[in-house]
Amino acid sequence: MSQPISRRLFCLTPAALAVRGQQAAPDQDLVFRTSVRLIEVYATVYDNHGKYVDGLNRDRFRISENNSPVTVSTFEGSGSGLTCAVLLDTTGSMQKELPAVKNAILKLVDELGESDQIGIFGFSRRLDTLQPFTQDKKAAKNAILRTRAFGATALFDAISQAARELLSKQGRKALVVFTDGKDNASVLSAHAAIQRAKKAGVPVYTVGQSEALADKALMDQLEEISKATGGKSYEAKKRDDVEKIFSDISSDMKHTYLLAYPAPEAAEKSWRKIQVEILQAKNYKVRAREGYFPD
Numbered sequence: 029m030s031q032p033i034s035r036r037l038f039c040l041t042p043a044a045l046a047v048r049g050q051q052a053a054p055d056q057d058l059v060f061r062t063s064v065r066l067i068e069v070y071a072t073v074y075d076n077h078g079k080y081v082d083g084l085n086r087d088r089f090r091i092s093e094n095n096s097p098v099t100v101s102t103f104e105g106s107g108s109g110l111t112c113a114v115l116l117d118t119t120g121s122m123q124k125e126l127p128a129v130k131n132a133i134l135k136l137v138d139e140l141g142e143s144d145q146i147g148i149f150g151f152s153r154r155l156d157t158l159q160p161f162t163q164d165k166k167a168a169k170n171a172i173l174r175t176r177a178f179g180a181t182a183l184f185d186a187i188s189q190a191a192r193e194l195l196s197k198q199g200r201k202a203l204v205v206f207t208d209g210k211d212n213a214s215v216l217s218a219h220a221a222i223q224r225a226k227k228a229g230v231p232v233y234t235v236g237q238s239e240a241l242a243d244k245a246l247m248d249q250l251e252e253i254s255k256a257t258g259g260k261s262y263e264a265k266k267r268d269d270v271e272k273i274f275s276d277i278s279s280d281m282k283h284t285y286l287l288a289y290p291a292p293e294a295a296e297k298s299w300r301k302i303q304v305e306i307l308q309a310k311n312y313k314v315r316a317r318e319g320y321f322p323d
Contacts (some may be wrong), residue, residue: 055191056283064247066289068230068288069091069287069288069304070230070231070258071287072283072285072315073285073313074313074314076311076312079100080178081282083105086287089285089287090304090305091133091287093292093302101288103285103287104200106283108111109143110141110145111197112196113201113204114204115151115186115187115190116158116206117208117209118150118175119177119178119180120179120291121177121209121238122208122273125237125267126175126177131271132271133172134173138165139275145161145197146165147160148168148172151185151192152213153182154182154185155186157193158174161197180212181213181214183207183210183214184216184218184221185216187203187205187221187225190205190226191203192224199286202233204231204274206237207234208240209238209240210243221253225256226319226320227320231317232257234259235263235264235273236264237270243262257317258318259276260277265307294322299319300321301318304316
């Protein structure tokens with residue numbers, strides 16, 4: 029995600045301004061407002077055995093944009109609070125699969141920390157807010173249990189809108205998307221949705237099941253969204269896979285670092301590649317956002 033930050037700049041020169049014909053007092057300050065765009069980068073670190081690496085500080089990370097080093101101005105460790113949006117396919121084809129998916133999401137809610145927030149969204153022909161972002165686990169669970177399956181599938185519209193819902197949230201964020209069929213009702217094209225997800229930069233975890241798995245183009249598109257944003261893509265080939273997948277997503281979200289830096293000036297609107305390295309650790313591997321498009 030790129031996020032504007034307001035800064036206050038003060039000028040204390042007494043000759044700076046006359047107020048109602050009077051010269052400004054020496055202690056009067058002028059306030060100028062400017063906006064600095066921050067590029068948020070989510071990173072998950074593994075050792076050579078594939079285990080998560082927690083407890084790293086910002087000095088262990090080096091970030092480059094188009095091979096030029098940048099300065100990290102914001103850092104949140106893997107144990108900090110998280111805001112998670114769950115985007116659930118509620119189309120008619122989900123009637124048989126919905127009970128198992130509900131149970132998996134209920135367990136994901138249980139595994140959230142006390143300071144974490146979760147929002148529950150459903151999609152068929154449009155995005156429906158089933159539960160606004162909350163720390164109230166009971167409210168989130170009730171929203172999940174009330175979910176019913178009906179309608180067509182506007183998957184890509186829903187991904188774009190849900191990612192936008194997360195943009196106003198501070199700190200670490202994640203979007204979890206579950207679908208069992210191909211998109212047949214979106215206004216946005218797959219390409220447009222992918223571009224918007226990349227621009228938002230929030231890690232997107234995608235899960236495909238049933239008819240979705242038979243659509244290679246769709247699964248490739250979901251994988252592209254996940255890979256570009258630092259999330260993960262999954263295939264639920266059996267009903268029993270759903271619970272395991274959501275458990276893995278829950279674990280992965282707990283081990284994500286958030287780093288942000290001021291966006292360098294870019295004359296062109298082309299893709300800006302982001303590289304993340306861990307210093308003093310040759311065997312560590314990093315999964316992170318791959319880049320972004322400047323505004």
